[in-house]
Amino acid sequence: MTIRQNILRTSKVKVAEFHKRIKEAFEVFDHESNNTVDVREIGTIVRSLGCCPSEGELHDLLAEVEEEEPTGYIRYEKFLPVMTKVLLEGRYRPIPDDVLLQAFETLDSAKRGFLTKEELIKYMTEEGEPFSQEEMEEMLSAAVDPESNLIHYKDYITTMVIDEN
């Protein structure tokens, strides 16, 4: 077997593996079992496959998979090739913990080791790609220390990572 054939074969296996993962992630959101999902679920599906696109990038991705005349639903046949490509190319890599910590430190300009609840709300709902009210409330429910009303971001990141595993 030549090296080229070998690479080809490995990538074939990889593609098959990706296809299975994408199918499963898609299917749990396909509530009507007709190979479509609500367009609003696409972000969750893409992100649940380990990708971390920004809202802007997600928007571009959506444009690729949407029908010419948007129906509010995304078809599996359209989604599969686009998503396979995303996974093969390793696009939208997850954010490493140290980069995340740096981001919090940047917002904590006085270097106190915490952000106040108000500061976090301000940054998250006014800067960047603002959170919806629901997203904000959910983040706060786990981030804010109820006694001091502060976000000790280092501890927060640690617990979040542990919770997920």
Added chain:
Amino acid sequence: MGCGNSALNSKKSEKALKAALVIQNWYRGYRARLRARLQYALAIFESVEYADEQSQMQLSDFFSFMLENYTQIRKDDPDLSNQLLENTKDRQEYIGLIEVPDSYDGPRLQFPLSFTDIVLLVEAFKNQKILHAYYVLEVLFQTKKFLKQRPNFTHVKTSSSKGLTICGDLHGKLDDLFLIFYKNGLPSENNPYLFNGDFVDRGRNSMEVLMILFVSFLVYPKDIHLNRGNHEDFMMNMRYGFTKEILNKYKIYGKKILQTLEEVYPWIPIGAIIDNEILVIHGGISESTDLNLLHRIERSKMKSVLLPPMTGYSTEPEKKKTGAIIMSGIITSKDSSSEQLPKHEWEQIVDILWSDPRGTKGCFPNTGRGGGCYFGPDITTTMLNKYHLKKIIRSHECRPEGYEICHDGKVITVFSASNYYEEGSNRGAYIRLGFGMAPEFFQYQVTNSTCLQPLHQRVSVMESSAIRILKERIISRKTDLTHAFQVRDHVKSGKISVTQWAFSMESILGLNLPWRTLSLHLVNVDKDGYVDYMSSFQDMRIEKPVKEAESAIIETLYRYRTDLQMIFNIIDSDRSGLISMEEFRNMWKLFSSHYNVQIRDSQIDELASTMDLNKDGSIDFNEFLKAFYVVHKYEKSNKSNT
């Protein structure tokens, strides 16, 4: 200076913007992964629930099968012949002799009922009081009397001053009903309600929910409307909890209540039509749904989905007929087979009570539930056009947001039991309709805590409970699964690929689930993606009451324990809790041959004699079945974590 400052500021704010983006991006990823896990947990709950219903529907075949084989067992039972001769129960005979003792501290209803009684009942139930059997029976008798005067479909008109609130499945969840009343007001002539079926089963307070609804209906018969659901069915109650609830709450009069209730259900209207525009039914429609025929059907003959009309009378008429009478004697103790609906009429009602809408065009058998059908948008459109209607409002399916709109806005699902599968699994909702206005949706969720639980906590509660249910399914099929794994393990390494494992799980358990993703929670997977398949059964075992029994028979018993319990309840019509050895042997033989379960007669005999603990020739079958449960090894430590 000012210029430099603003440059600095803009640099600073650019940094802040980037930082905010990183955090938002990360959080959205985190949230999405949790939401997907939530979805996986819901998929487990839902597919296990429907698989259960499906196996229950298979029982209806079993009943027909029993009819043909069971005749000789009960033929000479004098009790039974007495029951057959008994006429319609006299109300007086039932409740005339019941006295409410002075020591009773529950609510005391005053007949004729008034608004005060609704308030009284709600307050008493909030304080965990139990309504005395005397009142329960009186309410049931009166409800039956009132319902009998109702047509199959209730026609409701709304006006600008008087709307209508529609609630979906409540399933004995009293807190949800209280929350609806708190938000939307108690039922009254100015605050009409339509309860769209499935009042009972599953929840702990089916009796209380039912009493509040029936009393409200009796006080305001013109403004409170009831639709029958698939759980307003006495056979369903045997399996899904209401029968048990009644027998626990009413030790002396439970049996009387059950018998009366059985006669109330078939009189509940099967649907409602609002302003000649909206059809409200519990489940849905099928391509053959004929509203004109449904208006004429003698609905009271539809006793249970598990008792389909007998077919094949032409062959061996004598035997079948005797069978039917004896069987119905066991079950309803008085209705004869001549009281049955023609099969096509019976099916019309089953479709209305059991069907679910789907996005795919056409009409297919409801393979998930085993009863009713899946109907597509084209079926909806055709039916609505044919009868000049605009919308269907239905319930029957738990929806994460409590309601869902599909079929291009023509079908609305409303489900009113929040936290149906598990704390945090779903919201409940109700609909308010006003004359000429678009339906308004109201959502809620019953919760014990005052503040929002962090997402990961909600997810892990749901996830561990879903995985637990799934593991119980897995252990109950251990023998079959092990065989399926070994067939694929050609080199006897104890390992197979994730794909092969997923395929085996799906084919043996019959659950369409994201097995690859779930494999992380269920088995040990090595770094090359191979599954140590025997680890599928780690950390649990079935506790067996009979030590000597083989594991295959134990698994079968465990797997069919709810079915068996239900059949036992039917056979044990005097509710003594005991059946004879002979009955047990016959029942089990029928059951195993019907389900193609490979168990030798000698094993059954052995089991039967071991079960007769005090050697008096009778078996306490409920106790026996209760002794089966799955032991989860790490149960305690898991619980303290969550």
